[in-house]
Amino acid sequence: MDVEEKIKLITRNTEEVVTVEELRDLLIRGEKLEGYLGYEPSGLFHIGWMVWAYKAKDLVEAGVNLRLLEATWHAWVNDKFNGNMQVIKDDAKYIRHSLKAIGIPVEKIKFIDAEDLVSDKDYWALLLKVAKNTTLARAKRTLTIMGRKEEEAELDSSKIIYPFMQATDIYYMGLNIALGGIDQRKVHMLVRELAEKVGAKKIVAIHTPLLTGLQGSGRAGGGSSKDEIMSEVKMSKSKPESTIIIHDSPEDIREKIMNAYCPKQVVEFNPIIEINKYLLFSQDNFSLYVERPSEYGGPIEIYSYDELERMYLKGEIHPLDLKKATADALIKKLEPARKYFEDNKEAKELALKIASELKIEINL
Numbered sequence: 230m231d232v233e234e235k236i237k238l239i240t241r242n243t244e245e246v247v248t249v250e251e252l253r254d255l256l257i258r259g260e261k262l263e264g265y266l267g268y269e270p271s272g273l274f275h276i277g278w279m280v281w282a283y284k285a286k287d288l289v290e291a292g293v294n295l296r297l298l299e300a301t302w303h304a305w306v307n308d309k310f311n312g313n314m315q316v317i318k319d320d321a322k323y324i325r326h327s328l329k330a331i332g333i334p335v336e337k338i339k340f341i342d343a344e345d346l347v348s349d350k351d352y353w354a355l356l357l358k359v360a361k362n363t364t365l366a367r368a369k370r371t372l373t374i375m376g377r378k379e380e381e382a383e384l385d386s387s388k389i390i391y392p393f394m395q396a397t398d399i400y401y402m403g404l405n406i407a408l409g410g411i412d413q414r415k416v417h418m419l420v421r422e423l424a425e426k427v428g429a430k431k432i433v434a435i436h437t438p439l440l441t442g443l444q445g446s447g448r449a450g451g452g453s454s455k456d457e458i459m460s461e462v463k464m465s466k467s468k469p470e471s472t473i474i475i476h477d478s479p480e481d482i483r484e485k486i487m488n489a490y491c492p493k494q495v496v497e498f499n500p501i502i503e504i505n506k507y508l509l510f511s512q513d514n515f516s517l518y519v520e521r522p523s524e525y526g527g528p529i530e531i532y533s534y535d536e537l538e539r540m541y542l543k544g545e546i547h548p549l550d551l552k553k554a555t556a557d558a559l560i561k562k563l564e565p566a567r568k569y570f571e572d573n574k575e576a577k578e579l580a581l582k583i584a585s586e587l588k589i590e591i592n593l
């Protein structure tokens with residue numbers, strides 16, 4: 230793959246890359262691309278996560294040396310599983326299985342437990358350096374990266390340390406690429422700004438779009454920037470009613486999709502449109518078969534997202550027909566993952582354990 234082909238693969242289906250010029254520069258200079266993405270192991274794998282997982286796969290294919298950071302300590306600070314570290318660690322194992330189940334080449338990725346970073350005193354020395362160079366106001370504004378509002382650090386000041394930890398993760402591992410959903414933007418910008426001061430490389434930040442929760446944008450509150458608005462309305466493991474998880478049965482998926490927000494001729498914050506854009510058409514060789522009634526033009530096969538969007542905006546595809554077609558396509562897409570969890574004993578036991586911790590019923 231030449232430089233431009235790599236750039237195309239790395240930047241496709243992203244919300245933004247800060248900056249493409251810097252990425253090109255790294256590639257032209259032949260620097261090894263050292264990348265990562267972190268997640269809190271604190272729930273069942275929902276389809277929103279497939280957006281970054283597919284991007285992780287692209288990065289691996291483009292030759293990035295990719296790590297996935299199991300942010301166990303961060304999840305603990307963020308009160309996940311009531312601070313039960315054993316369950317957080319089991320969830321991390323479960324997520325590895327989930328990634329494999331959806332077809333991510335896990336054997337080419339290095340998984341790192343945050344425990345391995347925080348057990349080195351140099352990590353904390355670096356963290357203090359980051360904190361020394363950041364105002365409290367800035368740190369508070371960055372709390373959206375952990376799904377929290379500024380006020381939430383008032384009662385529990387460990388939360389204010391979280392953004393410093395996330396920044397330190399990046400410096401400590403000596404990375405030049407950080408991947409995350411657009412809700413992680415604020416910390417990546419901080420990391421870029423402070424790089425010189427802490428003597429680290431300046432990262433290229435790659436941000437993937439966030440899939441809106443099934444209820445649409447009804448929850449959007451006072452956020453002003455795109456990352457703030459999206460972090461409120463995104464599909465999230467903390468809001469099970471808004472999510473489709475990879476273990477949902479075909480019947481569950483159909484029912485959830487049929488009940489989802491999908492306004493006629495509107496594509497913004499429309500989760501059904503976004504499932505098509507970010508999960509289905511984003512992958513090679515996909516086409517959507519829509520069974521339209523004959524008075525609306527009859528059945529049609531759609532070959533690109535742009536074509537779908539154009540027709541939907543014009544009212545040529547009715548939400549109901551789109552929902553049915555999307556449910557069928559998503560059920561098909563998740564079939565291998567269902568099968569993986571049915572067949573793999575360890576994966577199944579872990580999934581059931583996590584589900585029972587969360588008091589969520591799954592049928593495997």
Ligand SMILES: Nc1ncnc2c1ncn2[C@@H]1O[C@H](COP(=O)(O)OP(=O)(O)OP(=O)(O)O)[C@@H](O)[C@H]1O
Pocket residue numbers: 267268269270271276277278280281375376408409410411412413438439440441442463464465466467468
């Ligand atoms: N709905 C979504 N669509 C796409 N990416 C998402 C979505 N939700 C989270 N992500 C991305 O997944 C990664 C891990 O996020 P995180 O652990 O916060 O997941 P979450 O489901 O939002 O959970 P929580 O509710 O605990 O915040 C981040 O890079 C984040 O941007």
Ligand SMILES: N[C@@H](Cc1ccc(O)cc1)C(=O)O
Pocket residue numbers: 266267268269298300303374375376394395396398399413
């Ligand atoms: N803040 C991320 C998780 C994360 C934690 C540590 C990191 O270094 C990176 C990512 C989230 O909640 O989505």
